[in-house]
Amino acid sequence: MDTVSHIQHGLWRHPSARQDEFNCLQHWIDLVHTLERGRIDLLFFADVLGLYGPARGDFTVNAREGLQFPNGDPSVLVAALLSQTHDLGFAITSSVLQTYPFEFARRMATLDHLSGGRVGWNIVTSAQESAARNFGLDHLLEHDERYRQAEEYAEVCYKLWEGSWDDGAVVDDCHPEDISKAVYADASRIHRIDHEGRWYRVQGPAMQSPSPQRTPVLFQAGSSPVGRDFAARHAEGQFILASTPEKTQALIEDTRRRVVAAGRDPHNLVFILGQSFIVGSTEAEARHKEREIDDYLSDDGFLLHSNLGFDPTTGEPLDPDTPLSELHTNTNVSHLRWLRELAGDTDPTVRDLARLSARLRGRIVGTPDQIADQLEAWRARGVGGINIMNWTIPGSYEEFVDHIVPTLQERGLAQREYRPGTLRRKLTGRDLLPDTHPAARWRGAFA
Template sequence: MSGKKRLILNLFEMNCVSHITHGLWRLPDNNRERFNDIEYWTELAQLLEEGGFDAVFLADVVGTYDVFRGSAATAIREGLQIPNNDPASVVPAMAAVTRHLGFGITFSTTYEPPFAWARRISTLDHLTKGRVGWNIVTSYLPNAARNFGHDGEVEHDNRFEIADEYLDVLYKLWEGSWDDDAIVADREGKVFADPAKIRPIHHEGRYFKVEGPHLPSPSRQRTPVLFTATASAAGTKFAGKHAEVVFTGGPDAASLRRTIAGIREAAVAAGRRADDVRFVTIAGVIVAPTEVEAKAKLARYQELASAEGYLAHANLPWDPTALPPELKLKDAANGDGGVGRWRVFDPEQSVGEFVAGFGDLGRQPLLAVGDPEQVADEIERWLDEVGIDGINLLQYHSHDTARDFIEYVVPVLRERGRLRREYDERETLRERIFGEGDRLPDRHHGTRYRGGAHLPVSGIADPARSHQPGRPPEPIRSHEKEALT
């Protein structure tokens, strides 16, 4: 039993009313409209920690869904990720009422500068004592681009080029700018930190120019656990180089297996091990004491599911609800066959069938509906046969989805050796996931700057402590400066 793969268990959340279960905010006793209240987040965090969850995974977007019907009106009516608050801002509140729960925070590399983000997440890593991860995204909404001064979206592969340099800046700040022993706190000598052990990074690249040094001192993890959410070719190469945990999916299990294999190959090509990357996928779980009760619960959810919300979320560039339901898709879709994000469609399918499919809660590839044993069986099947390492639990009802999972499924998975029975008091989020320490492993690209390696300056010269009065101090040059060329 001890040799079984342990499940990485996260809850999928967003600081908004309707995240990805559109229409279900109307369920009786659902708490979604309380997302502006700090108590929503503290109650949720305590519940998840009591249930042994590894982390809460916080999604985010920085624009509205305004492609469907040429307007954001549908998204606004549905509460579809608008109103929407900053995901990082709720982490300190949740961390203050927990000791072990981790936090995966979504943040985009495309529109905001790296120096400020490096500081923000290092601060969170300090405050949580090493419990944070970063879900690296590049943003895809046209409105997001316009919100940050662009006329349109940055081209897809170019976004990953920007992200690659963005990460390089961050590694220099997180891993190279400070030595671990830079803070000496010498009261008698009146020295809090040693300038010789802190260095600027002097990064000058195609997209960013950052002098440094990093403002926070080294946090427990230095670099937060690195998540990505991807399945594209450019994203696969990026994940192979940078990602520690990949949140991915696809229309079916076979597609997910191909994505996992491709990213593992990319990791090896980047000088890492194939098992250096963990994979989590979204999981729909509806559980009750009996299968009959679970299916009845699914039926209640299905009654409130909003097809229009899902159509808007897919950024559908045409409106099937305005067409006769019997019309074939081949006669309805736009000229290039596009039907929005994520969807592959059958041209012989009718418009009515197509719309119904968008609102069908049963279309989730990993969907487990049944009693506790049935649900545990399905999760184990995905762990062993599909090859995932964990799940982001989809919320149909807040907080009943998490509460049901904790009450009914967690005990079964623990008995089967798939979930730990208690937290390790000493571990960070990275140590919990990989069991290899708090910091990035040496084979990860980000560690090439450790100790100031591959940076142009090995320390900050201190005129007040110069041994040659009257002579301007020279910056201390790194013995590895030639590696920069």
Template sequence: MTRQIVLNAFDMNCVTHIVAGTWRHPESQAARYKDIEYWLDLAKLLERGLFDGLFIADVLGIYDVYGGGPEAALRSGAQVPVNDPLLVVPAMATVTKHLGFGVTAATSFEHPYSFARRMSTLDHLTKGRVGWNIVTGYLESAARNHGLDTITPHADRYDIADEYTEVLYKLWEGSWDDDAVGTDPGRAEYADAGKVHPIAHEGKHFRVPGIHLSEPSLQRTPVLYQAGASNRGRQFGAENAEVIFIGAPTKEVLKEAVADIRTRASNAGRDPYDVKIVNGHVAVTGATEAAAQERYEDLRRYIDPQGALALWSGWLGTDLSQFNLDDPVAVTDNEFLKSSVQMFGQGQWTLRDFIDAHAIDAEGGFTVGSPTQVADQLQEWVEETDVDGFNLTNAITPGSFVDFIDHVVPELQRRGVYKTEYTEGALRHKLFGRGARLPKTHRAAGYRRVTKEATI
């Protein structure tokens, strides 16, 4: 059987996600991010393209490292203003039947007890089509505005995430038996109190004595996404995540990362292919190679260099305004996004080079070409690196997704490497074909009290 490519659309509830400045493009609808109609239209478009999911990024702070303040981010709209990613999902679920929704939420700034209820609610309302992108947070401004003096050290953030997910697994998987509730004729009680269990969690970071507030949803635990690429992040992902997002810029880097994650997953007692690995990718395409190149040159005219540097300064934890455009730039390791530090390098780039090379493709691979050329590239990445698919970043929204769906999707389908219809059922079943629930080999399964499998 030919391996099917997994595709997510990568977006954010803001005017500029990755490619700073392109909200000014005459075709861009990004400024409509605050209108529910924008999200409804996007969801219907992506379902037309048979995308596996819409992956919605998020931050809870502002990019204020560049120049020592938020001015560059505000002027360019670089991930500010930014709205809540979870609130747009129920509306999108009403106009789609199959599209999955991966929402980002940090373990650093919300108590797991209340977060468990929010995600269970989404899983109920979407009929099992929601996933959680687990992040630990990296912006100093987010830490300060949540009452912390500084951002928690990187290793400590993952220690907190380990316990955070433990609490959630206890709530989602073990608090309610599958048959604890019912409305069968003649049943006298809605919930059987003997089948609802306090989790009695007493840990270093959290104390949660009681029961989960929500009855079991179709998936119980949402599909688990994760995007940490550091050594500690990879280990956490190998033990917990079902879909891991990487931003590798070359096939060589991606191949090493994929092999490492699969080995770690196997060492954690999991099937290494119980983890779907997706790499960031920007595809600029058109009906022909010439049309795609013309599209690319048009998009480049709208790039905001200071907005791009505001984003990179936040990711790196280093104020890039201190460097001249043509000076080699080296950044030191720190407690922020360690994977970005590794990608930026130690003097291999000038800022001018970096803006030119990575203002559009800051999150992984990059292809400009005809439908055949883009399809060739995506197939090569899969075949040469063992990656499962891609998070497609838009240069303009929704235009980048429209171009890909109209031109590249039919070519991938013609080659038999992309689905021609959706599988019925919950998001986890669509991705893995084994039902709505986590497999017994997953860490969360150790907290279960139930054995009955949900229908899909």
């Protein structure tokens, strides 16, 4: 995230950390050069539009910890980084709350053009009450209702990306012998979409011509039942957090069944597990580094980031001894489920939130070979990719690229070279979404 403290709260204070330089472009340029050197597939930017905690609550902790506050617009940052990279993909989080689908579709098509087809969209619905109020709403919509809105939002984008311009609409015959016959685009192959739904009315046509991927690579992160249904219909990659191996495998298998029920190939959705890494030349060295890192962790930061330690109606802090089984939330539904799974057979309390949240950001500690062993075990559970969550920037990524990637490459778990072409081609072997994806139904629909 384009911020000070994204996930591992407190680590920005580490002597080697440069997270507080997030407003410096060179900070990010150095990072993307490291990632390309390691043949990393993509840089995924998260985003939020409001503060964690009660909508009208005190934000002292947010400010003191730099907890996703302040933060910058990832789409602007990515635009600046495109010229510094050749193969690295960029996935941008954008909520259905923050911008009208017509404007968003144009922005993403523009980035896809400028990057040669290297962008993706992480579809989110926003989970902060303060975010809803920042966009003129009295309160956050109910959890499942937000996903219904996201369905229509995605449909509008698909119509613009896939249906508004036919193949061959851009003629680009600018230098015929008879200059009066010069044609850039054929209007007969460009169409209004005339969408009228519950949430949006969009006439069209799309203001940007089809980009190399048409629709950016699609990601999603919700793992509630309705979130899994949404991912099954739309996503090509789903970000998940580490529960137990058995429950993670069960979640993956359940979601794959939903993919099949949605009429898609179950292998068209890849599960990307969030993990952090502490590597040493020996296990003892890695454990020493782990203890050092734990000294910097902020309990206040993890508790606030859980967004669960207060009464959602009154905004008052909950009794620390309140069991998590008694919490009812309209926001971090999947987050609460993961926390309860991590606790095993016990019923953790609000007092346990910070400790459990720190564990939820799964960590693997050891030598490169030990780390590779664990990643192979996760792959056997159905995990198809790893979301590398940093402790420090640039240190966490430099260590991963320099010490872990070579071992993964030796085992065939990481690529040695990039596949040419778009981000989707690099990941799936194709430039466009398959015909079984719901976006494909709009191809030629307005001709």
